[in-house]
Amino acid sequence: MSAYLVTVCPREADNHERLYLLAGDLSSEDVQRLTLELLHDPVAHTATWQALDAELAAPKAGALVEIAFRPGVTDNEAETILVGARHIGINGLKQAKTLRRVYVSDVQDEAVLRLYAGEHLLNDLIETAYITLEARSAERLQFYQHLLQLPAPHTPTITRVALRGVSDSELERISREGILALSLAEMQAVRDYFEDLGRDPTDGELETLAQTWSEHCRHKTFRATISYQQTGSDGAIDPALHPALAELNAANGATINGLLNHYLRSATDAVSNASLLSAFVDNAGIVAFDENYEISFKVETHNHPSALEPFGGANTGVGGVVRDVLGVSAKPIAVTDVLCFGYPDLPESELSQGVLHPRRIREGVVAGVRDYGNKLGIPNVNGAVWYDHGYTANPLVFCGTLGIAPRGSHPRGVQAGDAIVVIGGRTGRDGIHGATFSSVELTHDTAETVGAAVQIGDPVTEKTVIDVLLQARDLGLYSAITDCGAGGLSSAVGEMGEETGAVVELRDVPLKYAGLQPWEIWISEAQERMVVSVPPQNVQTLLDLCRGEDVEATVIGHFTADGVLTVKHNQLTVVELDMAFLHSGGVQFKLNADWQPAAAPAATPANVDHNALLKATLGQPIVASNENIVRTYDHEVQAATVLKPLVGVDEDGPGDAGVLQPLVDSRRGVVLGCGLNPLYGKIDPYWMALAAVDEALRNIVAAGGDPEQTWILDNFCWGDPKLPDRLAGLVRASAGCHDAALAYRTPFISGKDSLNNEYRDAEGKRVAIPPTLLISAMALVPDVLQTISMDAKAAGNAIYLVGLTHDERGGAVSALVGGIDNGAVPKVNLATAPSVHKALHAAIRANSVRACHDLSEGGLAVAAAEMAFAGGFGLNLQLSAVPTSTALSADALLWSESATRFLVEVAPEQAANFEAQLGTIAYAKIGHVIAEPRLIINDLAGQALIDSDLAALKAAWQA
């Protein structure tokens, strides 16, 4: 064995270099070839190489940091070097490591350098570094040798956990210290089961139960029986429109037998239609696209990992939800992302210990989403970014994937005797305890205890897995498929074999490196793995298909008929559990919810300068342009994006929705939108839920999607549901989802919850995120040529405001920058909202609309400004014409965020057609498009309340 160091320097930049450690049976000539043919580009770089045993050539003088991934963390570039070496015929290369060297100028103090490196250059959780004011050869050599050290081989062992007869406090200790995240009642159930068996559980069995029973996998809170009480009443409620809310207002409170069944599934059952093919059952919701194809959609969160390692967390978040869609045998055709961060201008002094700065989290998360989606070649066509101080320690990362498959091509028929085949990435110690970790509250030292739960993705491996599995699907090679996500093999095999039984031989699982204990192999959440069930006669064909495209596929066992999950490692029995106990032996939680309405803030009348307030609101991060994020996402790949995320004359305006034409020979399309507003959630999660559904549907309708051919997904992110106040909000949000789905007749097809988004700092102070509900919507449209964009198109066209405005400035975003919050959260009128959406859609389908933009954060003022500067035309609008049910102040008309409202541009010759389509719903012509690039909004007396140059407004929005 010999080892070498290769240094590659860019010709253009002098502050960073790349280093490679190469080890194996290598001659110096081999290293020269590796350097010249693989590692360096003669036009862009210079390169040197040397043996690691000699005195190392000194780098440039001064402070520097050399950074490498910690041993065991995925190093994709190093893996590629190994493949490349084989391609050029150098088979002696056994090990490669990559390092970045960064020169830091103007630092004389090592402590300062270390601080700087920690804050800006590396993440200690996954990376290790040599940090020095002046490099010394001996120290460097030691650092490099440490990086090349291989894990020590070990003897696989099974540890039994003494559970029989132990006390409750001991059970709790075992759960806590093992990061099992099981409650006392659950631990008691496990203890009783093994007492009946007359033996103690193995480490593998305890882990299997913890994974399968985890909040992440089983949604225990959403299945719990909840006793709900509230202080005060919601006032007069029409039980026909708000049945769930009316139920919560019963005198003695309400008992809810599972939020999932009682609210979400029941709503879907009530409004389901023939196009809905699968809801809440598979890895993703599925609906019919046309006679030949089906569309699937899933949205997941990856919050805790993104808090600790933003790039890796978001990266693997995208990778995971793409595998969900692959898990219903579909080709991924779009990704979406909705991101919630702390404010980027947060002073460093206000940051808690162990928490990364929101700017750094945002930068890493965006890069992680970009890297995975772009490398898979899946367009990112819809998303949103929200900011709130409550997300500083708990950022939220929602990632969605849309898929398409020939109808009926997803098999779900595991048979006893079918082989269990794991396909894709190798298994390492990464991602252990991800499923249970997601249910644990974050603290200042979480990073140290669950470091292994954080991972780096390998999108190219996942791409090759997609490539072979779609071929395997078309060849009918597998009888069932699932992704290896939370809980790893234990969950994947456990779920697939629930009705049959399974035998697994862990010795056969391909590993990244030696040193894993059997239970670690079994629950590792290493990325980029899928599990398929393969009838014996197809096994060889599948293995050949995979080998032909450099994809690793391995038979690790088979399904049985005995109803037992048996996991072996050679002679050792790692797990032997009844499938029935594994899947049904859990405990149904009983939880209490107690709703206390938030005290309404006193509206402080203020003399507001509306021009200044508009600029401030446009520049508020929640409203401001996300172009610097969206540009870095590929939204064109697959050549299906026919309404881009950025629209308008300069292709930089805020589009309401994305539209895809998935098939080249059919103009049938899919429209994607989303709704989210935690500011409303802080006031009342019930009305937040209605507003979120309405916003998602507004996005759809504004772009030309059919509100009656729309399906929605729920993603709840909440604090600790064991606290009655947090849980009460979750109950109300779920009730809102139910009532909205019924009123709009829009089924939920999939959902997910991420609870325990709480942070406890070093002093023990707890911070929960704001109650957050994301509604993602997917709609069909028969002809994409009938979809429209939000930018104003031509001077002389009329501008209509569709929908009624009320004085609802509770949670208004303008109030964050000097406007008024009157405490009145927008309340969707479920009696009228569905017909408004329907009528406007009819008008768009009748080709009477040139542009349409929905009113959301910032109300009329912001929507008008966006429509104008995106189109490059001015607008002249009259507040006196805005439709209302009672007289409102100009302030309310401008800034109210009432739901179900749209600004619509109509050409004069289409006005009669447009008005005829709208019929009796509330609307009015409030002005027109002007050639002069100004936004003019006149008050009730006809005086210009807002009169602003579009360039200035756009600059404020883009700042």
Place this chain on the structure above:
Amino acid sequence: MTKVLVLRAPGINCDAEAAEALELAGATAERVHVNRLAEGSVQLADYGMLLIPGGFAYGDHLGAGRMLAVDLIYRLREDLSRFVADGRPVLGICNGFQVLVKTGLLPSDNVGQATLIDNASGNYECRWIKLGLNSASPCIFTQGLSGTLDLPVGHGEGRFLTDQATFEKLQANNQIVVQYLDQADQPTMDYPANPNGALHGIAGICNPTGNVFGLMPHPDRAFLPQHHPQWRRRGLDKEGPGMAIFRNGVRAMALV
């Protein structure tokens, strides 16, 4: 011959849309994994045209296109050289362009004359840009085309870089086929009209004989009229702006 080989490899991800565009242009497109060519179960010589699509071949980990270029050089050098020498059309889009440059097939038969490096902005960029066409170029994919062409780009390493001598040779031979234009329709180095900071706004080049063409922008994402971002403002064209390139390639393929 009317069959086009659309090359697949680990990380290539624009093969499906490239094949669709070719089929619309009248060709038969077959998506073939590089391993099938290397093992000999599929012969490159049976095809009239080769298209190397976009993506992140082998993750682009050692520089965009580098690993697939190494793969082609070591496993398919002779087949590829013969294919090019026969005058058959070769089109590299985005990652495919990077591969052609790093194999040395572009600008001409030699590695190390030019490269594509990180965008000057440091960021991946997805946007539509305007290209100027060099009507004097021997490039068979742009024969008969002049004026401007709107196409989308999506890349992080698209900044074309070469030395002065090579640049002068490219210019003299009219191998510079497409350049990024500013609002006044002049080749530009300025962001964002030039999304990557490429030297002299160079977006795509061909070999001296014109049968090998590589470009960073994506004609394969611009073959339907509704792919264009401005159709709702300007009206719908008969077809997408990228189609002309595919039709030219298919026509040339039939003549070889």
